[in-house]
Amino acid sequence: MNTCARGLLIAIAFVACPLLALQAQLPIGRAALNGLDYPTIDFRPPIPDEYNVAGVPVLLLEDHALPLVSVYARFKGGYGLFGRESYAAGTALPSQIRYGGTKELSPDSVDKALEYYAIQTSFGGTGEALSANMNTLVQHLPAAMELWGAMLAEPAFDSTQVEIWRARQRESIRRRADNSGGLAFSEFNRLLYGDHPIGWEMEDTDLSPALLSSQSLAELHRRVVCRENLVLGLTGDMRWQDFRPLLEAFVRTLPVCEGTVPPSPIPDIREEPGVYLIEKDLEQSVIVMAHTTDVRLADDSSYYSATIGNLILGGGGFSSRILSRVRTEAGFAYSASSLWTMPRRYDGLLGAITRTSPENTIPAIELILETMEGLRTAPPEAGEIQTAVERIVNGFVFNFETPGRIVSRTMFYLAQDLPSDWLERYLNGIQRVTAEGIHDALARYLRPAEMMILIVGDPDRIGRDAIAALGPVTVLDIN
Amino acid sequence: MAALLWLLTPALASAQLSPGERLPVHSLTLRNGMRLVILPRSGAPTVSFVVQYGVGGVNERLGTTGIAHLLEHMLFKGTTTVGTRNVDAELALFPGMDAAHDSLVRARSSGNSATVHRLDQLIGELEDSARVFVEANEFDRILTRAGAQGLNATTTNGSTIYFVELPSNRTELWFALEADRLLNPVFREYYSERDVVTEERRMRVETSPGGVLYEAHLAAAFTMHPYGVPVVGYMADLEVLSRSDVETYYRRFYGPNNAVVAIVGDIDPDRVERWARDYLGPIPGGETPDAVTAVEPKQLGERRVVVEWDAEPALRIGWHVPAGVHDDAPTLAILTSLLTGGRTSRLHRRLVIEDQIAGGVFSSLGPGSRYPQLLQIDTSPLAPHTTEELERAIYEEIARLASDGPTPNELERVRNQIAAGSIRRMQSHLGLAFQLAESVSLFGDWTETFRFSAQLRAVTADDVQRMARLYLTQQNRTVATLVKKDGS
Numbered sequence: 020m021n022t023c024a025r026g027l028l029i030a031i032a033f034v035a036c037p038l039l040a041l042q043a044q045l046p047i048g049r050a051a052l053n054g055l056d057y058p059t060i061d062f063r064p065p066i067p068d069e070y071n072v073a074g075v076p077v078l079l080l081e082d083h084a085l086p087l088v089s090v091y092a093r094f095k096g097g098y099g100l101f102g103r104e105s106y107a108a109g110t111a112l113p114s115q116i117r118y119g120g121t122k123e124l125s126p127d128s129v130d131k132a133l134e135y136y137a138i139q140t141s142f143g144g145t146g147e148a149l150s151a152n153m154n155t156l157v158q159h160l161p162a163a164m165e166l167w168g169a170m171l172a173e174p175a176f177d178s179t180q181v182e183i184w185r186a187r188q189r190e191s192i193r194r195r196a197d198n199s200g201g202l203a204f205s206e207f208n209r210l211l212y213g214d215h216p217i218g219w220e221m222e223d224t225d226l227s228p229a230l231l232s233s234q235s236l237a238e239l240h241r242r243v244v245c246r247e248n249l250v251l252g253l254t255g256d257m258r259w260q261d262f263r264p265l266l267e268a269f270v271r272t273l274p275v276c277e278g279t280v281p282p283s284p285i286p287d288i289r290e291e292p293g294v295y296l297i298e299k300d301l302e303q304s305v306i307v308m309a310h311t312t313d314v315r316l317a318d319d320s321s322y323y324s325a326t327i328g329n330l331i332l333g334g335g336g337f338s339s340r341i342l343s344r345v346r347t348e349a350g351f352a353y354s355a356s357s358l359w360t361m362p363r364r365y366d367g368l369l370g371a372i373t374r375t376s377p378e379n380t381i382p383a384i385e386l387i388l389e390t391m392e393g394l395r396t397a398p399p400e401a402g403e404i405q406t407a408v409e410r411i412v413n414g415f416v417f418n419f420e421t422p423g424r425i426v427s428r429t430m431f432y433l434a435q436d437l438p439s440d441w442l443e444r445y446l447n448g449i450q451r452v453t454a455e456g457i458h459d460a461l462a463r464y465l466r467p468a469e470m471m472i473l474i475v476g477d478p479d480r481i482g483r484d485a486i487a488a489l490g491p492v493t494v495l496d497i498n
Numbered sequence: 499m500a501a502l503l504w505l506l507t508p509a510l511a512s513a514q515l516s517p518g519e520r521l522p523v524h525s526l527t528l529r530n531g532m533r534l535v536i537l538p539r540s541g542a543p544t545v546s547f548v549v550q551y552g553v554g555g556v557n558e559r560l561g562t563t564g565i566a567h568l569l570e571h572m573l574f575k576g577t578t579t580v581g582t583r584n585v586d587a588e589l590a591l592f593p594g595m596d597a598a599h600d601s602l603v604r605a606r607s608s609g610n611s612a613t614v615h616r617l618d619q620l621i622g623e624l625e626d627s628a629r630v631f632v633e634a635n636e637f638d639r640i641l642t643r644a645g646a647q648g649l650n651a652t653t654t655n656g657s658t659i660y661f662v663e664l665p666s667n668r669t670e671l672w673f674a675l676e677a678d679r680l681l682n683p684v685f686r687e688y689y690s691e692r693d694v695v696t697e698e699r700r701m702r703v704e705t706s707p708g709g710v711l712y713e714a715h716l717a718a719a720f721t722m723h724p725y726g727v728p729v730v731g732y733m734a735d736l737e738v739l740s741r742s743d744v745e746t747y748y749r750r751f752y753g754p755n756n757a758v759v760a761i762v763g764d765i766d767p768d769r770v771e772r773w774a775r776d777y778l779g780p781i782p783g784g785e786t787p788d789a790v791t792a793v794e795p796k797q798l799g800e801r802r803v804v805v806e807w808d809a810e811p812a813l814r815i816g817w818h819v820p821a822g823v824h825d826d827a828p829t830l831a832i833l834t835s836l837l838t839g840g841r842t843s844r845l846h847r848r849l850v851i852e853d854q855i856a857g858g859v860f861s862s863l864g865p866g867s868r869y870p871q872l873l874q875i876d877t878s879p880l881a882p883h884t885t886e887e888l889e890r891a892i893y894e895e896i897a898r899l900a901s902d903g904p905t906p907n908e909l910e911r912v913r914n915q916i917a918a919g920s921i922r923r924m925q926s927h928l929g930l931a932f933q934l935a936e937s938v939s940l941f942g943d944w945t946e947t948f949r950f951s952a953q954l955r956a957v958t959a960d961d962v963q964r965m966a967r968l969y970l971t972q973q974n975r976t977v978a979t980l981v982k983k984d985g986s
Contacts, residue, residue, distance in 0.1 A: 045776050048678030049579035052640065055674065057667045060543045084541070085921055118841075130841040134911040137918030156918050183850065187857045190810075190880045197707050197809040300808065303700035337574075337638040347634050350693030353701055374701055406643050413645025416665050419542045421925070 064419040067252070067426050070259065073270045077251045078429050079259055082422040088160050088255030089423055092151040092171065093430050096243030096280040099146025099216030106219055107231040108239045111184050113142035113149055115236050116244075118184070120175040129170065138163045140170075146216040147283050148434060149243055157256045164265045171244055172272035176233040185226050192221060196497055200374070202297065203305040203475045206495060210295060211309070211368065211471065215286035245276035252430050254422035285365045289471065294492045297475040304380040304476030308387070309358055309370025312464045316363045316435070323448035324460040325361065330407035331399045332391070332461065333357025333371055338406045340390050341371055351375045351383045363435050369464055370471075377480030384472065384489065391467040398458035411449050418442060518920060518948030523934065524767045525944060526774060530783040531755025535934045535944045536770050537762040539927060543666040544647075545763030546927040548659060549676065550935040552758075553751035555655040555729035556790045556869065564731015565739055565747050567653040568695050572744060573660070574651070575691065576637050577682040580675070584631040588686055591628040595621055595689065596741050603738045621689050632686055640675065644668040648928070653729055655866030657939060663928055666764040673777035680754065680781055688741045696737070699730045707809035707980055715814045715978035716865060718803040719872055723794040725865050753784010760935040762927045794818065794870060801976040812980040813885040815892065816874040819969050822867025822940060828953040829961040830873060830969075834861045835912045836904050836962065837895075838875070842911065844895045845875070853891055855883040868940060872976075873969065885979050893972075900966035903959040913955045920951040 046054055067078040098109025117140060120126040133140060139154040151171055155163035196202055205220045212218030225231070249270075253262060288311045314325040333341030333356045345355035352373045360367035371391075375383045419425055432441050478486060486492055524536040554566050578585050598620050605613035641649050647663040664672055703709035713728050720726030731739075759778070761770055797818055820826050837845050838861040849856040859877040879888055924930060937947035 045674070045677075047674050047777065048577050048682060051671075051674035051678075055670055057671075060665060060667050062543045064542075085924060087921060087925070127842070131907075131911070134840050134842050135907075135914060137915045139922075154922070156921065179851075183854055186854060186880050190857050193881055194810045199705055302704040303697065335642070337635040338642050343634055346694055347687065348629065348690065350690030351697070353694055353698040374705075375697060376700060406639055409643040410645065413643065413665055413668075414647055415645070416543050417645070417647050417663070420544055420927075421542075 060416060062416060062419075065422070065425060067429055068259065070263075072251070072263070072266045074246055075249050075251055075266075075270050076433065077253065077266060078426050079253045079262065080422040080426050081256075081258060082254050083256050086157045086256050087154060088157050088163075088257050089152065089154045089253070090164070090167070091252035091254075091423075091427060091430060093250045093252075093434060094149045094151075094243050094245075095147070095248040095434070096149060097144050097147045099219075100281045100283060101239065101242070103214070103219065103225070104230055105235070105239055106216075107188070107221065107225040108235040110144065110221065111181070111188075111231060112236060112239055112243065113144045113151070114184060115176050115180060116151065116170055116174045116240070117142045118180045119177045119233075119236075120180070121169040122173040122175055123169065124166075126175075126177050126180055129166070132162075132166055136162055136166075138166065140167060160257065161265060164269060168269040168272055172269070174236075174240060176236040176240075178233050181231065181233055181236065185231060188221055188226055189223065192223065195220075196299070199299060199301055199303075199305050199475050202299075202497065203307050203473055206295075206297060206475075206497065207307045207309075207473045210473065210495075211289050212286050213289065215284060217286060241274070241277065242280065244273065246270060246273045247276040248280065249273065250430050250433055252426035254426050283364065288366055288368070292469045292471055292490060294486060294490045295471070295473045296478060296486060296492055296494050297473070297497055298478055298494060299475055301476050302376065303374050304377055304474055304481060305374050306380065306384055306387075306472070306474055307358075307370070307372050308384070308470040308472040309368040310466055310469045310471060311366045312359070312361075312369040313366045314359075314361050314460070314464060315365075315367075316361050316437075318438075318441075318444050318448060320448070320451070320456055321460060322361060323445075323452050324456040325359065325464065327404060327407045327449065327452050328394075328399075328457045328461045328464075329357055329359040330410065331403045331457070332359070332394055332465075334359060335407055335410065338403070338410070340394065340403075341373075341387060344390050345373055345375075345383055345386055349379075349382070349386060351379045351386070355383075355387070363437075377477050380474060380476060380481040381485040381489070384474075388467040388470070391465050394461045395465045395467070396462070398454050399461070401454065404452070404454055404457060408449060408452065412446065415446060516920060516948045516951060518924065518951070519945045521924075521930075522767075523944055524771065526771055528754065528775065528779045530779065530781055531753070532757050532759065532774075532778055532781070533938055534759045534761065534771075534774050534778075535938055536765070536767045536774075537760075537930060537934065538765050538767050539763055539930075541764060541927075543764045544663055544927060545666045545669055545672075545761060545765050546661070546663045546931040547672050547676075548661045548760040548928070548931040548935045550660075550758045550760075550939045551658045551752060552656070552756045552939055553787060554653055554657050554866070555727060556724040556866065557751060557787065558724060558727060558731075560727070561735060562739060562743055562747075563727050563735045564695065564699075564729070565743060566658055566751075567729055567731060568692060568736070568739060569744050569748055569752075570651045570653045570658050570660075571691050571695060572685045572688065572748075573679055573683055574635075574637055575686050576633070576684055577678045578684055579682070580640065580678060581633050581636040581686065582631060582684065583633055585684065588628050588631040588684070591624055592741065595624040595628070598624065599689070599740055603740075606738070625687065625689050628686065634687070637675065637679070640671075644671055655725055655729055655864075656868040657936075659932070659935070661928065661931070663763075669761075669765055669770065670773055673773045677777040677781060680752065680757075680778070683748065685741055685744060688744070692736060692739060695730070696733060699733060699736065702730060703728065704733075707807050707812060710807060711805050711812055711814055711978055711980045714803050714805045715816060715874075715976065716872075718801050718978060719816050719818070719976035720794055723792045723869060724790065725794070725869065725871065750785055751787050753786075754778065754781050755783045756787055758935045758938045760931040760938075762931040762934070790869065797974050797976070800972050803976070803978045805978065805980045806983040807980050808983050809980060810878065810881070810982060811885050812876075812878040813888050814874060814876050814978040815889070815975055816872035816978075817970050817975045819863065819871060819873045821869050821871060822863070824870075826965060827863075827867075828950065829957045829965045830863060831954055832909075832912055832957040833899075833962050833965050834863060834873060835915075836899065836908060837861050839912065839915070842908070844899060845877075845892060848891055848895050849877065849888060853887075855879055855887050855891065859892075885981075889977065896966060896970045900963055900970065903963040906959070909957075909959060909962075916951055916954045920948065 067080045070077040136159045153167040355373035526534040602617035649662040651660040
């Protein structure tokens with residue numbers, strides 16, 4: 020439809036009219052929507068092959084599109100499982116496996132070999148696991164496996180590299196307040212989770228030589244990097260019969276575990292609402308708010324209803340209420356979203372995050388709380404539910420976009436003790452949600468009056484009285 | 499496997515086409531000047547779309563900085579049919595809002611704060627009254643329901659790039675929406691979106707030590723060329739940009755002749771070509787944008803700028819170097835890799851591992867590649883070490899590289915990584931779409947991005963030495979230092 024054909028509009032539709040001298044031949048915009056046919060996608064997602072090498076589960080998805088191979092290793096055992104005294108060593112372990120050299124190669128020789136063969140590695144950790152990934156041109160796979168395997172199985176934990184890491188951590192502590200967003204999240208976690216690994220922040224005392232040394236790293240390595248803790252994933256331009264001997268050689272270098280890793284500690288999350296303030300002279304405040312919820316990652320209707328409810332609340336970008344109201348309507352913020360964590364084994368958090376100018380800080384908080392209250396008291400609209408469900412259903416193919424994504428996800432299911440057909444169950448569960456179920460979940464779990472709210476910003480510009488009107492205020496001294 | 503051949507026999511391989519150049523890309527130029535590159539790929543049924551307009555921060559003037567980026571935001575606001583319940587009623591309210599805004603700008607320049615406040619409220623009320631007719635975020639919602647991933651855009655100094663991924667059976671939907679966006683945009687909710695952009699500036703610059711140092715560094719290094727102006731715009735300009743400024747800018751720069759479209763994924767290229775001709779072909783050609791004629795004069799001596807901030811110290815050093823299309827560009831890219839590309843690089847080894855005076859060190863060429871740019875180094879000291887120590891060590895290493903050149907092993911490591919990188923960069927649909935669009939936009943040829951890899955591998959130690967001596971001089975550099983403000 021050519022809107023410029025309308026009389027009044029000719030004078031005001033300054034943007035569109037000059038370009039409308041010629042019209043597109045096919046319907047466009049809204050006029051096109053009902054006329055388009057979307058052919059059914061005929062796609063069978065590839066399923067990783069499962070193998071076992073000396074007791075180690077292996078997932079393989081061959082992919083011969085490019086001459087590359089990726090290997091993914093996940094070991095049970097992260098910084099959160101061995102107590103605060105191992106926090107620094109647990110946090111340092113992945114990087115020190117990468118940087119600390121091997122029994123046969125100095126750190127410098129490892130660096131040179133990796134760069135010469137253009138091998139990409141990444142070593143990381145969560146509170147519960149250590150991951151080690153490697154990507155190489157297929158022609159270098161034997162050399163890459165040998166080198167990457169030696170880094171994992173026979174790390175030297177060179178003391179100079181440990182000192183470099185310690186110094187960098189101390190500098191990070193010194194710079195913590197430079198990043199207002201990072202500061203807000205770390206303090207928020209500390210307040211809510213206290214002495215649980217989620218609430219820990221690295222301190223100078225964690226970094227003492229008694230707690231972090233080549234020896235403490237070696238001891239922790241022995242507890243984590245062993246066969247029973249390992250799951251392997253492989254993708255790339257290689258067949259199983261060629262992979263197998265390389266994997267067998269690697270697994271043989273790993274010892275049998277001396278014991279099982281401790282279970283993940285259950286957090287005792289602070290329940291008391293309140294307002295916490297970090298005073299900082301900033302042109303933009305950071306706001307984080309949340310309370311606990313007991314929705315867990317599980318194959319049940321509460322989880323699926325909460326997932327859709329969260330997309331409607333603030334997890335669905337521009338299609339969700341928080342961003343629509345805080346950004347689109349009020350212009351208060353560039354980013355604003357809900358925060359709803361649903362861990363597998365313990366309670367999570369439900370809340371929101373945004374950043375805005377000092378003057379709009381209180382109005383933004385009030386708008387978010389009001390938006391939550393609105394969803395708690397009245398059911399979401401049918402169109403909102405449809406958007407959230409279709410987003411997941413129609414975007415489902417992206418779960419299979421790359422072999423690496425498929426294998427990594429399957430490894431995650433194994434680690435979380437989820438069934439191997441979890442993705443199928445998830446899709447079915449999402450499609451079964453009802454308006455009543457979503458409203459029940461939001462009404463039951465959303466408690467805007469019980470939020471713990473943290474503000475990082477300038478109270479004189481925000482308004483001290485207005486902050487106090489939100490609830491009892493505690494000023495946090497970050498020094 | 500060509501990658502294997504490169505590594506084993508680089509001299510022989512130079513005459514062959516690289517794997518990238520052998521991709522089955524379909525190129526197409528519509529009669530209105532729009533250029534498309536279409537690449538079918540097997541795998542999951544998804545498709546990536548990138549639309550790159552040759553307009554960005556460099557096309558702005560002082561007083562209207564940030565306009566390219568604000569326009570990028572506005573192009574998600576819908577059209578005459580998408581995002582509205584009654585477009586006529588909406589548009590009828592625009593003149594009143596805009597007139598109030600013009601008055602507000604005049605009141606602000608005369609310091610009449612009471613009037614400014616009153617008019618600001620009036621504009622908000624008028625925009626709220628228009629909102630009754632708005633179907634907020636409908637453009638986003640249509641694509642979200644279609645299963646879209648990563649719907650977004652980015653504005654750089656030289657380009658504005660829109661991108662999204664869709665299930666491949668929604669390919670025609672993208673054409674129907676994108677043609678509409680090009681033809682019929684409506685800049686609704688303008689004033690609240692402008693506020694959103696000011697918040698984005700607060701987040702990226704005004705509360706970020708790195709952001710404020712970067713802005714000060716570019717402003718000192720570029721006195722004439724618009725690379726010295728921040729893409730997000732200055733706050734004072736953002737607060738007065740009018741809707742008509744943005745409309746004018748849109749008409750000047752968003753013609754199809756200034757756009758490159760890259761489509762990569764599980765598609766039938768012939769059908770996509772037909773859709774391109776049918777949906778995008780009828781769009782009339784736009785104006786030919788003015789070229790950027792500003793040329794940064796030769797720097798006549800070292801420049802230094804200090805930013806006092808409530809944060810720990812940081813350092814940026816930039817040397818003027820030619821544009822990305824210049825013959826020296828491959829050598830400069832190699833020089834950058836030798837300085838900071840990986841743990842064996844010169845500066846990482848010296849600053850982080852040997853002297854242990856920095857937490858990390860990074861380098862890049864920028865802020866854009868279309869015009870003469872900077873080779874820039876970014877680092878920060880580990881206390882109690884200082885930015886002065888970092889500078890000394892950096893200059894010593896550069897002098898050593900200029901005097902002795904890189905070793906054969908160093909160059910070989912960099913070349914091998916380039917060879918592997920040229921394979922890895924083909925893993926993602928979206929990544930390839932970005933590369934193809936950028937290559938056509940910058941060089942006019944999609945293959946150039948892959949040929950560049952071959953040029954990189956041909957760089958010699960002598961080339962590196964020559965570039966270091968020519969460009970990395972004291973006279974040619976600008977140094978920006980962030981120092982902790984007293985009392986903070």
